[in-house]
Amino acid sequence: MEAFSTLQGIAVPLDEANIDTNQICPTRFNKVPSGPRFAQILLHDRRFNADGSEKPDYILNQEPYRRAVIAVAGRNFGVGSSRETAVFGLITFGIRSVIAPNFGDIFFSNSLKNGLLPVRLPAATVETLMRQLLAERGASMTVDLPNQAVIGPDGKRHHFEIEPLSKKRLLKGQDEIAHTLEYGNAIKRFEQSHGKAFPWLAA
Amino acid sequence: MKTLFDKVWDNHIVAQEDDETLLYVDRCLIHEGSRHTFDTLHERGLPVAHPDKVFAFSDHYIPTDPQARARGVANVPDKEIRNMLELLTSNTAEYGIAKFGWGDERQGILHVAGPELGLSQPGIVLVGADSHTSTHGAFGNISFGIGSSETTHVVATQTIWQRRPGTLRIEIDGTLGFGVTAKDIILAIIAKIGIGGAIGYAIEYAGSTVARMSMNERMTICNMSIEAGGKAGLIAPDDTTYEFLANRYFAPKGRDWDEALKFWRTLPSDPGAKFSKEVELDAARVGPMVTWGTNPEQSLPITGRVPDPAQEQDLERRTEFNKALAYMDLKPGMALTDIAVDRVFIGSCTNSRIDDIRSAAAVAKLGHAVIPAWVVPGSESVKRQAEAEGLDRIFVEAGFEWREAGCSLCTALNGDQLKPGERCGSTSNRNFQGRQGPGGRTHLMSPAMAAAAALRGHLVDVREFGTRKS
Numbered sequence: 050m051e052a053f054s055t056l057q058g059i060a061v062p063l064d065e066a067n068i069d070t071n072q073i074c075p076t077r078f079n080k081v082p083s084g085p086r087f088a089q090i091l092l093h094d095r096r097f098n099a100d101g102s103e104k105p106d107y108i109l110n111q112e113p114y115r116r117a118v119i120a121v122a123g124r125n126f127g128v129g130s131s132r133e134t135a136v137f138g139l140i141t142f143g144i145r146s147v148i149a150p151n152f153g154d155i156f157f158s159n160s161l162k163n164g165l166l167p168v169r170l171p172a173a174t175v176e177t178l179m180r181q182l183l184a185e186r187g188a189s190m191t192v193d194l195p196n197q198a199v200i201g202p203d204g205k206r207h208h209f210e211i212e213p214l215s216k217k218r219l220l221k222g223q224d225e226i227a228h229t230l231e232y233g234n235a236i237k238r239f240e241q242s243h244g245k246a247f248p249w250l251a252a
Numbered sequence: 253m254k255t256l257f258d259k260v261w262d263n264h265i266v267a268q269e270d271d272e273t274l275l276y277v278d279r280c281l282i283h284e285g286s287r288h289t290f291d292t293l294h295e296r297g298l299p300v301a302h303p304d305k306v307f308a309f310s311d312h313y314i315p316t317d318p319q320a321r322a323r324g325v326a327n328v329p330d331k332e333i334r335n336m337l338e339l340l341t342s343n344t345a346e347y348g349i350a351k352f353g354w355g356d357e358r359q360g361i362l363h364v365a366g367p368e369l370g371l372s373q374p375g376i377v378l379v380g381a382d383s384h385t386s387t388h389g390a391f392g393n394i395s396f397g398i399g400s401s402e403t404t405h406v407v408a409t410q411t412i413w414q415r416r417p418g419t420l421r422i423e424i425d426g427t428l429g430f431g432v433t434a435k436d437i438i439l440a441i442i443a444k445i446g447i448g449g450a451i452g453y454a455i456e457y458a459g460s461t462v463a464r465m466s467m468n469e470r471m472t473i474c475n476m477s478i479e480a481g482g483k484a485g486l487i488a489p490d491d492t493t494y495e496f497l498a499n500r501y502f503a504p505k506g507r508d509w510d511e512a513l514k515f516w517r518t519l520p521s522d523p524g525a526k527f528s529k530e531v532e533l534d535a536a537r538v539g540p541m542v543t544w545g546t547n548p549e550q551s552l553p554i555t556g557r558v559p560d561p562a563q564e565q566d567l568e569r570r571t572e573f574n575k576a577l578a579y580m581d582l583k584p585g586m587a588l589t590d591i592a593v594d595r596v597f598i599g600s601c602t603n604s605r606i607d608d609i610r611s612a613a614a615v616a617k618l619g620h621a622v623i624p625a626w627v628v629p630g631s632e633s634v635k636r637q638a639e640a641e642g643l644d645r646i647f648v649e650a651g652f653e654w655r656e657a658g659c660s661l662c663t664a665l666n667g668d669q670l671k672p673g674e675r676c677g678s679t680s681n682r683n684f685q686g687r688q689g690p691g692g693r694t695h696l697m698s699p700a701m702a703a704a705a706a707l708r709g710h711l712v713d714v715r716e717f718g719t720r721k722s
Contacts, residue, residue, distance in 0.1 A: 065575075066568060066572055067447060067547050067572065069547065069682075069684045071682065071684040071685065071686060071687050072684065072685060072686070075686055075690065076663060076664055076665055076686075076687070077664070077665070077690075079285055079665065080285075080287070080313075080332050080333070080335070080336050080665075082287070082288070082291060083288060083291070094685070094686050094690055099672065099690065099691075123568070124448060125447055125448040125451075125481070128447055128448065128451075128481060128547075129383065129478075129682060129684060130382075130383050130682075131381065131382055131383040131397040131398060131399050132285075132399070133288060133399035133400040133401060134288075136399070151448055151451055152451075153451070153481065154451055154452070154481065154483055155383055155397055155398065155399055155478075158398070158399065158402060159399035159400075159401060159402070162399070162401035162402065162405075163401065212270065212271055212272060212415055213270040213271065214269050214270040214271070214272045214413070215272075217270075225401075225405055225413065226296075226298065226404070226405055226408050226409060229274065229405065229409045229411060229413070230409065232266065232267050232274060232411075235266055235267050235274075236266055236274075236276070236409065236410065236411060239266045239276055240276070240410070243263075243264075243276060246263075247375070247512075247515070248508060248511070249504030249508040249509075249511070249512050250278055250373075250376065
């Protein structure tokens with residue numbers, strides 16, 4: 050996983066609530082192995098017609114948003130299916146942080162495992178950022194993970210909360226499995242007592 | 253005083269770091285879509301910690317057309333789909349993981365076949381590589397869906413890092429009206445709290461209505477917890493739970509059963525235990541529900557009308573309603589019963605168990621389908637049971653298609669899918685844009701309501717088809 054520190058660049062306003070993982074990665078692409086194809090798969094049916102041609106109206110098909118690294122979206126971003134391919138799409142396209150009032154729980158976890166930072170900000174703040182981005186095409190924003198702050202197009206800072214362990218892992222680009230294996234002895238001890246308490250779960 | 257959720261959680265804490273808990277996982281369910289997990293295991297040379305705690309099901313990609321099924325996996329025409337099916341076989345064989353796949357009499361949707369096998373037991377932590385894993389919480393455990401990275405972590409370490417969610421108690425009281433099912437109850441709950449209403453919470457469903465429900469009905473309720481954003485959905489185990497579990501393949505036997513039962517009886521939430529949030533629903537006031545929009549909270553009783561966005565005060569919601577109506581090609585104010593459907597799908601991990609098949613058959617036998625209507629049992633076992641009861645004959649005589657077990661038209665991964673613009677009355681769980689195929693339109697409802705729609709060719713109140721039995 051690529052480490053995440055401070056991200057600065059073009060922010061795309063996805064001015065819509067309830068963008069579910071079926072929209073972010075249409076089901077038929079779930080069988081695609083992770084790789085460069087996911088840049089096209091991101092929000093595929095919003096971006097492309099049935100014949101594969103681009104829908105010029107969709108914001109991600111417009112300059113300078115093809116180079117967006119941050120997305121600002123409405124509430125309930127990433128609800129629905131557990132498909133991690135939704136995260137693959139965003140990352141491969143180049144988006145490393147999504148800012149929204151709230152997120153689908155599984156999408157949120159999946160993001161953290163792939164170096165995509167989901168930032169929860171109050172709905173009113175997200176709305177302000179959205180309005181600023183819509184008013185100023187191609188505006189830049191900053192997501193500063195060490196200081197837990199989003200800096201809007203107007204230069205205003207907005208503090209965000211993140212679980213300390215998730216923050217630590219993202220900053221280091223730390224592999225979660227390697228970290229967990231450091232708990233190898235604790236897991237073994239737990240398994241012994243758990244197995245004794247609930248012998249019927251042994252097989 | 254602890255809640256059911258707290259008791260199960262506390263029994264599985266391996267370690268704590270900052271505000272995250274390393275939880276022990278008793279069971280992990282996977283399916284063909286778990287290919288990304290095996291890709292990572294291969295790439296990194298990681299072993300599977302406990303292959304005997306991982307269970308694989310062929311469901312998402314398996315064909316449900318009886319002829320395709322008879323031809324065997326080698327003859328699946330779509331190369332990518334065949335590849336997914338074959339990968340599950342080779343990957344599970346490589347790591348010594350039990351697989352319930354093509355040709356196995358125990359095959360089925362992981363959330364239907366898993367409980368049938370007795371894998372879902374009270375008090376355990378169960379994870380699945382599918383968001384509807386919340387289904388298994390109907391047995392009084394913590395079950396939730398995870399992505400492929402987390403699945404890799406679980407199979408490699410038998411643990412998972414989690415933040416402790418809040419607890420939301422949903423009390424459901426009152427007697428279900430005629431023609432009203434568990435599906436209508438959960439749709440009514442989602443309409444009430446919204447698709448983000450339970451984000452950050454594990455839901456415990458309680459109350460007299462839930463206590464009277466069968467395990468199949470409870471699974472339908474817990475299944476759609478994720479559609480309200482819930483981390484998990486739980487129901488306290490009781491005699492209904494134990495009767496369902498007794499003698500199942502993976503259920504404890506003999507002295508183990510007695511010990512397990514003693515433990516299970518300690519699990520229900522203590523009287524007076526604190527929940528972070530409480531919601532109530534009067535089941536007697538719920539009618540048969542249908543969705544009109546593009547997410548599961550956009551539903552109404554069948555007696556209602558398509559909402560008029562202009563009447564919506566909240567601007568954001570007005571925009572959402574307009575977008576949903578444009579995608580669904582519906583006019584504000586039209587009666588829901590005036591919505592014509594092109595086809596019907598009865599199946600999915602929400603509504604493909606024997607009770608669902610029976611309730612659909614009870615309606616199907618009152619007429620003849622005027623549009624294509626599929627019945628896809630959730631498992632081989634459900635299929636056998638339905639056939640033993642002659643339900644397959646009822647469907648076939650009524651012009652419905654009786655198919656093989658799998659996810660089919662709910663996930664639209666195996667080639668079963670809607671054509672662009674096609675409108676489907678469906679017993680599945682998601683009406684997202686394109687969910688059942690690009691451009692497809694979905695109306696969610698109960699099996700009885702879907703069967704009724706098949707007989708009429710439009711959405712219809714199933715209560716028209718009968719009178720209340722005494």
